[in-house]
Structures are given as structure tokens and as C-alpha cells.
Amino acid sequence: MPDRFPSPFEIATPEGAEGWQEMYVYSSMFSESRRDFEDSMFWFQDGVHWPNVLTPWDATFFEFAIASLSQYNTRHLQVPPANGIAFRILNGYGYLSPVPADESTIEERVANFTDRAGHYFMNWNDLYDNWMTKIRDLVGELESLEFNPLPEIEDADEVVKSGAGLGSGYALQDNYHRIVSLGLKLWNYHFEFLNLGYAAYLDFFMFCKTVFPDIPDQAIAKMVAGVEVDLFRPDDELKRLARKAVDSGVAGAFSAGDVEATCEVLKGSSEGQAWIASFEESAEPWFNFSTGSGFYHHDKIWIEHLEVPFEFIRNYIEMVQSGEDLNRPVEAIRAERDRVVAEYTALLGSDEEKGEFEGKLGLARVVFPYVENHNFYVEHWSHSVIWRKMRQLGETLVKEGFWSDADDIFYLKRTEVEEALWDYYNSWATPEAPAGPSYWPPIIERRKGMCNALSKAKPSPALGVPPEVITEPFTVMLWGITSDSVSAWLGGGDAKEGELRGMAASPGIVEGLARVIFSADQISELQDGEILVAPLTAPSWAPIFGKIQATVTDTGGMMSHAAIVCREYGVPAVTGTGFATTNLSTGQRIRVDGTNGTVTVLD
Amino acid sequence: MSMVMWFNEYAPSVKASVGGKGASLGEMTGAGLPVPPGFALTTAAFLASKEKAGLDAELAVHLDGLDTNDTNMVSERCSEIRRAIEGMAMPSAVEDDLRSAYATLCSESNTDDVPVAVRSSATSEDSPDASFAGEHDTYLWVRGADDVVAAVRRCWASLFTDRATCYRVEMGYEHHTVEMSVVVQKMVRPVSAGVAFTLNPSNGDRSQICIDSAWGFGEGVVSGEVTPDNFLIDKVMFEIGRREISNKTHEFRLTDHDTVEKVETEKERASESSLTDAHIKAIATLAKEAEKHYGCPQDIEWAVDADLHEGENVVLLQSRPETVWSKKQSDSASGGSNGDFMASIVSTLMNPLHTQKH
Numbered sequence: 001m002p003d004r005f006p007s008p009f010e011i012a013t014p015e016g017a018e019g020w021q022e023m024y025v026y027s028s029m030f031s032e033s034r035r036d037f038e039d040s041m042f043w044f045q046d047g048v049h050w051p052n053v054l055t056p057w058d059a060t061f062f063e064f065a066i067a068s069l070s071q072y073n074t075r076h077l078q079v080p081p082a083n084g085i086a087f088r089i090l091n092g093y094g095y096l097s098p099v100p101a102d103e104s105t106i107e108e109r110v111a112n113f114t115d116r117a118g119h120y121f122m123n124w125n126d127l128y129d130n131w132m133t134k135i136r137d138l139v140g141e142l143e144s145l146e147f148n149p150l151p152e153i154e155d156a157d158e159v160v161k162s163g164a165g166l167g168s169g170y171a172l173q174d175n176y177h178r179i180v181s182l183g184l185k186l187w188n189y190h191f192e193f194l195n196l197g198y199a200a201y202l203d204f205f206m207f208c209k210t211v212f213p214d215i216p217d218q219a220i221a222k223m224v225a226g227v228e229v230d231l232f233r234p235d236d237e238l239k240r241l242a243r244k245a246v247d248s249g250v251a252g253a254f255s256a257g258d259v260e261a262t263c264e265v266l267k268g269s270s271e272g273q274a275w276i277a278s279f280e281e282s283a284e285p286w287f288n289f290s291t292g293s294g295f296y297h298h299d300k301i302w303i304e305h306l307e308v309p310f311e312f313i314r315n316y317i318e319m320v321q322s323g324e325d326l327n328r329p330v331e332a333i334r335a336e337r338d339r340v341v342a343e344y345t346a347l348l349g350s351d352e353e354k355g356e357f358e359g360k361l362g363l364a365r366v367v368f369p370y371v372e373n374h375n376f377y378v379e380h381w382s383h384s385v386i387w388r389k390m391r392q393l394g395e396t397l398v399k400e401g402f403w404s405d406a407d408d409i410f411y412l413k414r415t416e417v418e419e420a421l422w423d424y425y426n427s428w429a430t431p432e433a434p435a436g437p438s439y440w441p442p443i444i445e446r447r448k449g450m451c452n453a454l455s456k457a458k459p460s461p462a463l464g465v466p467p468e469v470i471t472e473p474f475t476v477m478l479w480g481i482t483s484d485s486v487s488a489w490l491g492g493g494d495a496k497e498g499e500l501r502g503m504a505a506s507p508g509i510v511e512g513l514a515r516v517i518f519s520a521d522q523i524s525e526l527q528d529g530e531i532l533v534a535p536l537t538a539p540s541w542a543p544i545f546g547k548i549q550a551t552v553t554d555t556g557g558m559m560s561h562a563a564i565v566c567r568e569y570g571v572p573a574v575t576g577t578g579f580a581t582t583n584l585s586t587g588q589r590i591r592v593d594g595t596n597g598t599v600t601v602l603d
Numbered sequence: 604m605s606m607v608m609w610f611n612e613y614a615p616s617v618k619a620s621v622g623g624k625g626a627s628l629g630e631m632t633g634a635g636l637p638v639p640p641g642f643a644l645t646t647a648a649f650l651a652s653k654e655k656a657g658l659d660a661e662l663a664v665h666l667d668g669l670d671t672n673d674t675n676m677v678s679e680r681c682s683e684i685r686r687a688i689e690g691m692a693m694p695s696a697v698e699d700d701l702r703s704a705y706a707t708l709c710s711e712s713n714t715d716d717v718p719v720a721v722r723s724s725a726t727s728e729d730s731p732d733a734s735f736a737g738e739h740d741t742y743l744w745v746r747g748a749d750d751v752v753a754a755v756r757r758c759w760a761s762l763f764t765d766r767a768t769c770y771r772v773e774m775g776y777e778h779h780t781v782e783m784s785v786v787v788q789k790m791v792r793p794v795s796a797g798v799a800f801t802l803n804p805s806n807g808d809r810s811q812i813c814i815d816s817a818w819g820f821g822e823g824v825v826s827g828e829v830t831p832d833n834f835l836i837d838k839v840m841f842e843i844g845r846r847e848i849s850n851k852t853h854e855f856r857l858t859d860h861d862t863v864e865k866v867e868t869e870k871e872r873a874s875e876s877s878l879t880d881a882h883i884k885a886i887a888t889l890a891k892e893a894e895k896h897y898g899c900p901q902d903i904e905w906a907v908d909a910d911l912h913e914g915e916n917v918v919l920l921q922s923r924p925e926t927v928w929s930k931k932q933s934d935s936a937s938g939g940s941n942g943d944f945m946a947s948i949v950s951t952l953m954n955p956l957h958t959q960k961h
Contacts, residue, residue: 080952080953081953113945113949117945121945199952202948203944203947212809213806214806214808214845215837216844219837219842340840344810347810347839507842509880596846
């Protein structure tokens with residue numbers, strides 16, 4: 001077994017993707033000028049958030065997210081042992097490498113961190129309320145940005161006589177600058193709390209592991225997990241709408257055919273119209289929910305692809321009609337959580353220990369709603385609005401002949417969009433023909449070919465020399481990368497014939513038939529009682545969790561969104577197996593042990 | 604008064620009529636500690652039988668002028684008494700109840716003539732009989748209703764051992780007031796058996812239950828002659844966190860003559876798990892209940908009985924306090940960070956995951 005992964009400088013370019021580097025900003029790539037540093041580090045591919053090839057514009061959120069994370073660790077909070085996370089793009093895939101802090105600075109960092117993070121912990125609820133206001137304002141601002149074609153002449157009153165001195169041309173340029181800077185603001189907000197949330201959670205986690213060395217990770221998660229969580233709200237809304245359809249006698253509309261046909265039937269009755277109104281009320285904001293991680297322009301968003309929520313509602317209607325209770329047993333979940341806490345508390349030796357346990361659990365519970373909920377507000381709601389607005393801009397430039405499809409805009413880097421907009425603005429001002437319509441189409445065509453070629457080559461799961469042990473807590477908890485998974489990758493995943501190892505993300509042991517799917521578009525293929533095997537799952541897949549027996553993913557840790565949702569829905573899960581979608585195939589009989597993190601092929 | 608009390612019908616009000624052993628087995632059953640099933644024949648049965656046989660008059664004859672210093676005399680007269688008790692006819696109400704209770708036990712065990720243990724159960728703690736509890740008889744592997752009836756009479760007779768009789772005379776107790784209950788309990792015929800601790804003996808983790816298990820009787824596990832399967836299960840979540848299946852080359856099995864002998868295990872069975880997940884959870888439940896009942900960590904012996912129905916076939920044989928870890932005062936986990944949550948969080952981040960574990 002090799003003891004290291006290939007150097008980033010040894011990785012070949014897949015055939016047909018030559019020149020892929022033109023799609024990304026130079027600073028996001030491995031380069032000779034930083035080779036010494038880059039070759040000394042261990043890099044892992046972040047398949048939890050970015051499992052697919054990044055198109056040029058989609059690289060924006062990859063860069064914004066990781067830079068914001070780093071900035072909080074280094075410049076804002078001074079997390080004592082950890083600097084930021086270096087990121088690179090190689091063959092279209094995002095790689096990360098946590099950078100430790102210099103030993104000599106740690107003492108000073110501890111003092112700063114204690115002061116700064118301490119302030120957040122002490123004032124968490126107020127600051128979190130403030131965060132909610134900030135994020136809603138930010139979404140409002142994003143919603144206000146318009147990217148319409150420029151007018152033949154400006155409005156006399158509004159633009160000229162008002163004395164504003166600025167018109168639509170300026171606004172179009174400015175709105176693009178704003179959408180980019182709001183995107184960065186969004187990611188700054190995202191990491192304002194996240195690492196602190198994990199730190200408090202980890203502190204409770206480590207305390208539990210000290211007093212109860214063998215306590216299952218899931219028991220700790222269960223004690224902290226919230227009962228009513230915004231991330232589950234979209235699914236709750238679907239269930240509510242399914243019940244409403246049955247109660248008000250309009251359920252039949254859902255067997256009329258596609259969304260359009262269903263809506264046609266619904267509009268024909270006052271009950272149906274009331275149902276549509278109720279749907280629209282739920283949709284904003286709850287159906288700004290991506291079927292993927294939310295990081296790709298091509299992830300489907302429920303509110304723009306009504307066939308997705310409609311299909312889920314139709315399934316739920318069938319369940320309601322067959323007498324199933326769709327309600328989450330909130331009281332029972334709360335009672336179970338209380339039982340678990342009470343029993344572990346009773347096992348502690350001294351009152352002092354009990355006090356400490358309760359204190360740490362209390363703090364973990366204060367911070368955890370952020371950990372659970374931010375994903376909806378950032379990756380789903382805000383990103384959905386940004387993708388929608390960017391598509392509007394893409395469509396405007398389609399009208400001007402720059403390219404042929406609104407989504408083509410995502411094959412431009414974010415700085416290139418500015419150039420194209422400048423071209424459009426300038427040509428509108430002159431007026432003269434823009435250069436873009438002949439300049440961009442061949443570039444877009446070429447890049448589509450590159451992305452296609454890159455997608456066909458599976459990325460190396462890691463690069464460089466792995467550390468002897470993986471200790472960085474966020475790497476373990478979020479990305480599910482442990483010393484075990486690294487050695488499994490090095491062994492090519494065939495460490496033991498017919499067995500895969502991963503994170504024990506949600507407890508329980510089941511046996512059943514595997515259904516391997518690679519994207520949200522395939523989730524309708526899942527049959528009752530099958531085991532879902534996927535590169536990763538999104539929270540928005542929750543509605544199928546009543547149907548499947550277990551989940552196995554290639555990527556993700558204990559705290560990845562997939563793991564949180566699986567625990568909530570009581571579906572056994574093994575995450576971060578590395579090779580599930582490669583080594584398993586649809587129809588194979590497998591055993592999933594979510595308690596011990598193993599998947600066994602039984603055939 | 605009822606002649607038979609099943610362990611699962613026990614109430615403190617009947618304590619006096621079922622003796623110490625009967626009460627304790629009833630109490631455990633009621634507390635969710637499933638001892639092997641059985642019943643107590645109450646003191647009423649003894650009294651009714653004694654009355655029907657006119658035993659008190661016969662006792663008076665034999666005990667009149669008994670010289671407790673004359674061992675020959677004591678021996679002779681006591682064996683007369685015991686012979687009388689062993690030969691006395693039970694009233695049909697008593698014998699019918701006893702036979703029908705035994706028949707019920709047989710059908711619950713899916714076995715004709717199920718082997719049982721028949722033991723005397725002294726009636727009260729402060730009675731002198733209690734001092735001789737050890738002397739009162741125990742009969743193991745008793746099969747068939749006739750033998751059970753005979754064993755019961757022999758237990759009754761054991762009230763009149765030489766020593767017990769002399770003791771009562773010297774203390775001035777009335778012989779005709781002594782009472783006795785007899786316990787009839789199913790003998791366990793284990794598929795598998797072993798021990799369990801209500802903590803992890805390797806690190807003292809009180810949130811865990813550690814189970815050692817092997818095929819057949821538990822002797823091999825207790826003596827260390829068989830390397831048992833080992834399971835670690837979380838006491839709160841009931842998750843099986845460790846499952847080590849060992850090659851159990853030998854097992855202790857029951858012979859046709861109701862003795863236990865060490866034999867070689869069939870090859871394919873040797874490396875199979877000696878417990879199902881349902882058994883593991885049942886043992887853990889039982890261990891947890893024992894700890895709760897006795898108020899401290901326990902070291903228990905258990906068995907999976909071959910005759911009982913799945914779901915009620917895990918039985919508790921013995922429970923005693925765990926001594927090694929319970930004596931150690933658990934160290935505070937805080938490392939002095941108590942009350943200063945930031946110091947603790949910093950320390951967690953500085954010494955993170957997996958460096959502290961294992």
C-alpha cells in the first residue's frame with residue numbers, strides 16, 4: 001500500500017480538457033511559485049460540498065466560502081491551533097488543506113480567542129437574533145437586484161428630471177457588483193458563527209468521551225440536536241400541504257398528470273385555489289430548497305422546478321390516504337432526548353461532574369440551532385436567489401446575442417461577467433454592435449467541452465502526504481476524513497473484500513437492495529425499502545427518507561447535513577465511505593451497519 | 604389460602620407464607636429481573652398436610668423427654684419424625700395444586716417432565732429456622748410430578764434435622780409452630796450462558812454493559828476455560844458498540860444423566876456468535892434493571908434457556924455487586940477547567956479528537 005497520494009504536480013490533465021486552467025482565477029491553482037508549500041501539504045477533495053466539476057462562475061462560492069472560513073479562524077477569532085484552510089482547484093475539482101497555526105503564536109491567540117469567542121458565547125442568543133435579521137435583509141437586498149435589458153431611452157421623470165444623474169446602464173453594472181459583494185457578505189455571515197458552534201459542540205463531545213469513553217457519537221448528537229429545526233421545515237410544509245389536499249378534497253388533482261395539468265384542475269374549484277394560495281405561502285421562503293448541496297447553478301431548486309415538490313406531495317398524499325400519520329412525533333422525540341440526558345447524567349460520579357455536564361450540554365444546545373439551521377438560510381435560500389438573479393442576467397445577454405442559453409453565463413469567471421457587461425453597457429451607450437456575440441460563444445463552447453471531459457475523470461480523493469493521524473476536529477466532523485478513511489483511500493478501497501468502512505452517521509443495522517444514484521434527478525427511481533447509495537445526499541431529499549431503509553454516501557462526516565437529516569428521520573446511515581458509488585451496484589444485496597460504520601455486500 | 608404462588612404473582616403481603624427464598628425470587632421477577640420461572644408452595648400447604656396427617660400429635664410423642672445431649676436418641680427420634688413426614692399423605696387440595704402448577708411449568712417450558720430444582724424456603728428472617736436455611740434441603744434435576752411431590756415432602760422433613768431440632772428444644776421454641784415453604788424452579792438448560800458487568804471493566808465506563816458469552820453452561824466463561832464472545836452495549840442507547848466473536852472450541856453441556864461435562868464444540872458452531880442481537884439487548888436490559896434494583900454496579904450471571912419461548916428465554920442466575928471499579932472514586936474529567944468554559948473549549952481545540960481517544 002502506498003504511503004502517500006500523488007503530488008498535485010503529478011496529476012495528468014484528462015484528454016479533451018487541455019487548458020482547463022483558463023476557467024479559474026490564477027490564485028486558486030497549484031503553481032510552480034508556491035510548489036514547496038503545496039507539495040508539503042495534504043489536500044483532500046471536498047466532495048461534501050463540491051462533488052462535481054466547478055464551472056467558472058460556480059467557483060465563486062467555493063472561493064468565497066473557504067476564504068471566509070479562514071478569515072474567521074485567523075483574523076477575527078484567532079482559533080488557537082488552527083489557521084485557515086488553503087484551497088485549490090485541480091482538474092475542475094476543489095481541494096482543501098487545513099493550515100495549522102505557528103506554535104509560537106498560540107499563547108497570544110489563546111488570549112484573543114478567549115476574549116473574542118467568549119463574547120459570542122456569552123451573547124449568543126442576541127447575536128443570533130441579529131444574524132437572522134442580517135440574513136433576511138441580505139436576501140431582501142438580493143431580491144431587489146434586477147438585470148433587465150437596457151431601455152431604448154431613459155425615463156424622463158425618474159432618471160433625467162429627478163436629478164439622479166444615474167441611469168439603467170450604471171444600475172446594471174452596479175447590480176452585478178452588488179450581487180458579487182452580497183455573495184461574499186453572505187459567506188462572511190455564514191462563518192461568523194459556524195466554527196464557534198462546532199467548538200462548543202466539540203467541547204461537550206470531548207467531555208462525554210472523557211467521562212464515558214465508549215459512549216456512541218450518536219448519543220452525544222442526540223442529546224444536543226434540536227427538536228424543531230428550520231432545516232426540516234420544507235419537508236414539514238410538504239406534509240402539511242398533502243394533508244390539506246386530502247382534507248379539502250382536492251387530492252384527485254395530483255393524479256391529473258404533470259404540474260400544469262394538476263394546477264389546471266386545482267384552479268377549477270375554490271378549494272383548489274385555496275390550496276394553491278397555501279402552497280405559494282409555504283414556497284416563500286421554504287421551497288427555496290436545492291436538490292443538491294446548493295453550490296451549483298445546475299442544482300434544481302424546488303420553487304423553480306415545481307415537479308419536484310409536487311411529486312413529493314403526491315407521495316405524501318398517498319401515505320395520508322392509506323392512513324399513515326405523517327407528523328413527526330415531536331413530543332416523543334423530546335421525551336426520548338430527555339430520557340437519554342437523564343440516564344447519562346445519573347451515571348456521572350459526582351455533583352461537580354454533573355454540573356459540568358449540564359453546563360456544557362446547555363451551551364452546546366444554545367449554539368446548535370445555528371449549526372442546524374444556517375444551511376437553509378445560506379446554501380438554500382440565499383443561493384437560490386443568487387442563481388435566479390444570475391440566470392436573469394444570463395437571459396438578458398442571450399437577448400443581446402452574447403450567447404444562446406441563460407446558463408451559459410456560468411461558463412464565465414466572475415470577473416469575465418463584468419467584462420461582458422461592460423461590453424454590453426458600452427455598446428448600448430455608443431450605440432454600436434457589442435463584440436461579445438462573436439467573442440464569447442467559442443469560449444463557452446470550449447469550456448463546456450472541458451467541463452465535460454473533466455467530469456468523466458474521477459478526481460483523486462486526496463493529494464500529497466497524509467499526516468500520521470488526522471486530528472483537526474473540523475476535518476473529522478464535517479468532512480468525515482479520518483486516519484481510517486485516508487488509509488482506505490490509499491488501499492484503493494479494497495481493504496477488505498466486499499466491505500466498505502465509513503462514519504457511523506446514524507444508528508441501526510438493515511439489509512436490503514442497493515439503489516445507486518448520482519443526482520437528484522434519479523431519486524424517483526428509488527423503490528420502497530431500498531438502500532440509497534449516492535455520492536452525497538442533500539437535506540431536500542428528506543421526503544424520500546420515509547421510503548428508504550438506509551443511506552450510504554461517498555463523502556461526509558458525523559455533522560454533515562446528510563448525517564443530521566438521517567438521524568432526525570431515524571434512517572441508518574454510513575457516510576464518507578469513499579467508494580460506495582464505485583464499488584456497489586443497483587440491485588446488490590447489502591448490509592448497512594450505521595452503528596459501526598460498515599457496509600457489507602451480501603451477494 | 605392459596606397453596607401456590609407463582610414468582611410473577613408475588614406481593615409483599617404474602618411474604619410470610621413463601622419464605623425468604625420464595626419472596627426474593629418473587630421480588631426479582633417483579634422488578635424485571637427474570638429469574639428462571641417457578642413457584643412457591645406456601646406454608647399453608649405444609650400446615651394443611653400436617654393437620655390431615657395428625658403430625659403434631661406424633662411430634663409430641665417423639666419429642667417428649669428428648670435429651671439433646673444424647674446424640675443417639677436425637678438421631679433415632681429425628682429420623683422417625685422425618686420418615687413420618689416423608690410418608691404422610693397430602694390433602695388432595697394441596698397435591699392437586701402442586702401437580703397442576705408443575706404441569707403448567709412443563710407446558711410453559713414446552714417439555715414433559717421439565718427438570719426443576721426443589722428447595723426449602725425458610726419462613727421468616729427472625730425465626731430460628733432461618734439459621735438452618737443452609738441445612739434445609741435442595742434437590743436438583745427433579746423430573747416428573749411424582750418426584751416433585753416426594754421432593755417437597757423431603758424438604759418439609761428437613762425441618763427436623765438433628766441440629767435444627769436440638770436448637771429449637773434448647774431455645775424453648777414450640778415445634779408445632781415451625782413452618783416451611785418450598786420453592787419449585789425450572790432448571791436452566793442453556794443454549795448459551797455467561798456473565799455481564801454493568802460497566803466496561805477495561806476502563807470503568809459506567810455507560811456501558813459488557814457481556815461475555817459462550818455456548819452451553821456458563822462454567823467455561825466463569826472459570827476461563829473457554830474464550831467467550833464479547834459484546835459492549837451502551838446502557839442508554841442500547842447500541843452494540845463492540846462485537847468480538849471468538850473461536851469457542853469447547854462448551855459445557857448437559858449429559859443424559861443430568862450432569863454437566865466439557866465437550867468439544869462442532870467446528871462450524873465454534874466461531875458463530877453465541878448470542879443474537881435480541882439476546883444481547885435482553886441481557887443488557889436485565890443487567891441494567893439489576894443495577895437499578897440493587898443501586899450499584901452489578902456483576903451478573905445469565906443464561907439463554909433452551910426450553911423457554913424466544914423473548915422470555917434470557918434468565919438471570921445471580922447478581923452481585925461489582926467490586927473493582929466501584930471502589931475507585933472516579934476522577935473528575937474536568938482537568939481543573941470547571942467553571943471556566945472558555946478554558947475548556949480552548950483545551951478541546953488544542954487537544955482535539957482522536958488524539959485523546961484510544
